[in-house]
Amino acid sequence: MxxxxxxxxxxxxxxxxxxxxxxxxxxxxxxxxxxxxxxxxxxxxxxxxxxxxxxxxxxxxxxxxxxxxxxxxxxVAVAFQEPRLLPWMPVWRNVALALEGAGAPRTDHGPRTAAVAMLDEVGLADRADDWPLALSGGQAQRVALARALVREPxxxxxxxxxxxxxxxxxxxxxxxxxxxxxxxxxxxxxxxxxxxxxxxxxxxxxxxxxxxxxxxxxxxxxxxxxxxxxxxxxxxxxxxxxxxxx
Amino acid sequence: MRRWASTLAVIVLWQLVAALELLPPAVLPGPITLLRSAAAMVVDGSLPGALAISLARVLAGSAVGIVLGLLLGLVAGLWRVGEDLVDRPVQMLRTIPFTALTPLLILWFGLGEAPKIALIVIATVVPVYLNTFSGVRAVDPKLVEVATVYRLSARQRAVLVLLPGALAPVLVGLRYALGLAWIAVIVAETVNPSAGVGHLLTTARTYVRTDIMLICVAVYAALGLLTDTLVRLVETRLLRWRAPALPAATRRM
Missing domain, CATH: 3.40.50.300 (P-loop containing nucleotide triphosphate hydrolases)
Structure with a gap:
């Protein structure tokens, strides 16, 4: 085995x-x-x-x-049943979190630019600076998707x-x-x-x-x-x- | 304004009792007498001087105690080994009423500043430790899993996930600690008086200056209230994400 x-x-x-x-x-x-x-x-x-x-x-x-x-x-990257956003970080920082750990892709223009670009793809670029608790359930789940995708898994x-x-x-x-x-x-x-x-x-x-x-x-x-x-x-x-x- | 009505009524009644000399002034001087004495103590510098000394002791002692409590709480919260090493001794320290240590500390550290600061350190370290430890342990494991999935380092996990997640209980611990710090300084300064508000208090007792004693009590109350308000301000600032009525602005963390 x-x-x-x-x-x-x-x-x-x-x-x-x-x-x-x-x-x-x-x-x-x-x-x-x-x-x-x-x-x-x-x-x-x-x-x-x-x-x-x-x-x-x-x-x-x-x-x-x-x-x-x-x-x-x-x-791998995971989108869980719950969005699992860290409530003490603004939305864009939650997305950029996936760019911090080991094995994260390099970003050309810094983590914020990459995070906001991915948020734009899920239609939430304008919420980048909001707190996660200000989002609806669907929006939070979209942010979680953006966080997973920005990792380029x-x-x-x-x-x-x-x-x-x-x-x-x-x-x-x-x-x-x-x-x-x-x-x-x-x-x-x-x-x-x-x-x-x-x-x-x-x-x-x-x-x-x-x-x-x-x-x-x-x-x-x-x-x-x-x-x-x-x-x-x-x-x-x-x-x-x-x-x-x- | 309505919430202050009853307080005002008590003060008016108190002044009335004093003015009619229903109680001897040595037992309970009236509010106007107190204000006059307080003004005199400010003018001759005895009150500001004592206040500065007591405040310095609380700041020094609680700074050490808070940092120590945070570190111990993190060590115990983050690692099982840390818990095994740290938790039992601190829990034992917790069961001791810290005021009981005053004579021992005088014996060990002499009559100077050291035993007073040490007592404040002991008083503050426990609540900060307890709240940090349980706070770190209570961080939602689902959020910790996010850190695992994105392969954050131990340091990133502590700084980005565990510490902010434990912040609310840590701040509660901080408020407890500062409240206890004032109790500790009062005990230290009255049992072992050398300058400070407690010294003023014990001297006033020797000369039966009830007015000065009452002023000292009021000063302690005011200082306690002040530190509590400060922590509350820090709290609303650091925990503003919990009531996200306003956007996080364009702040870059």
Whole structure:
């Protein structure tokens, strides 16, 4: 068993073989294999407690796997479920924070210029000097996206970043993510429990069940069939299906 | 203005009691007598001199105590080993009523400035330590994870995340510390009088100068209020991000 955590080995994607993680008696991840291709948006669907967040935390280096034959992830940045902005720093400083640590990209015109430019991409350049607590939930989450992107990571991990937002804000966030992906072509790994979100954003949709990737689908038409297949693979019965389709 | 009405009423009543000599002046001189005495003490320089000495002692002692408390709190808050080394001794120090140490400190440090300053240091170090330690530990772990994801160094993590996150409790500790510093200086100066407001107080007791004694008490109260207000000002400045009605302006940190 060799635990390897390699940077840029897989040229911007993610490659995982035989990843396991146990919390107490419960085996959350059970020999999981995962491939995310460079430049793609891959969505990972799973019911609550399926180990989605555990996987993201391991990919982000926040948790250690129990066993992994192979774990190759490029440089990562994370947008969490909550924006996690430091409230004592103005908005632009929160973005520039990602330019401070080890492995941060060099900036040509200083961190403030880089931060404000990225804030401009998420439509918040005019809020650069505000305090984070003055922002709405959606705005704060956009700042968190800007913070992750300014890092120029190989892989952007998105851990249910839109689940705390209202429906309309979520739709505009989806559009924003697609726009940002079209421009930066970063590999994105989106963890969600929202099938429609996964279909709308991803090139490929994976299903996590019983600690492994149980199914993988390229997003293709007709979407309603894909949706039905995914629901089945998530263990949602016919009954539940009809209720959720209102 | 309405909030001061009852205070004014008490002062008027007090003056009335004094003017009608319901109580002997040696027991309770009236407010006007006190003002006159205070003015005389300012003119002959005894009050400003004593005040300067007491203030200097509080500043010196609490400066040392606050810096020490901050450092110890950081060491214990940031590292488990630090907690093991630092926390137990300081917790033991906390259970001692620091005033009980006064005679010991005189024995160890003599009758000069040293035992007085030492008492203030001991009084201030504990609240600053306790609040810094628990403040650092209480910083939202989710924010600390952000520092991990962006691979901040230990120093960046402390300066950018942990310290600012602990600032509110640290400032509460600071306010406690300065309040205790004044208690410590009063005890030190009355048990072991050599100059300062406490010296003025004990001398006045010898000569039954109730007016001077009351003035000293009032001066202590005023000084305590002053330091408290100062910390509050610092607090509103440093914690202005908590009520972000106004933009952070164009300040570059």
């Amino acid at each position: 060799s635990l390897s955590r390699t940077t840029r080995q897989c040229e911007g994607g993610v490659q995982v073989r035989g990843l396991s993680k146990r919390y107490g008696q419960r085996l959350v991840l059970d020999g999981l294999d995962l491939d995310v291709e460079l430049g793609q948006i891959v969505a990972l669907l799973g019911r609550s407690g399926s180990g989605k967040s555990t996987l993201v935390r391991i990919l982000a280096g926040l948790d250690r796997p129990d066993a992994s034959h192979h774990l190759a992830v490029g440089s 190989d892989v952007l991990l998105l851990d249910e970043p839109f689940s705390g937002l209202d429906a309309l804000t979520r739709i505009s966030m989806h559009q924003l993510v697609r726009r940002l992906h079209a421009r930066h072509r970063r590999t994105m790994f989106l963890v969600t429990h929202d099938i429609d979100e996964a279909i709308r954003l991803a090139d490929q949709v994976l299903v996590l069940a019983e600690g492994r990737i149980a199914a993988a689908h390229l997003v293709r038409h007709p979407l309603h069939e894909l949706r039905r297949d995914l629901l089945g693979e998530l263990g949602v019965t016919e009954d539940e299906t009809s209720r959720t389709r209102h």
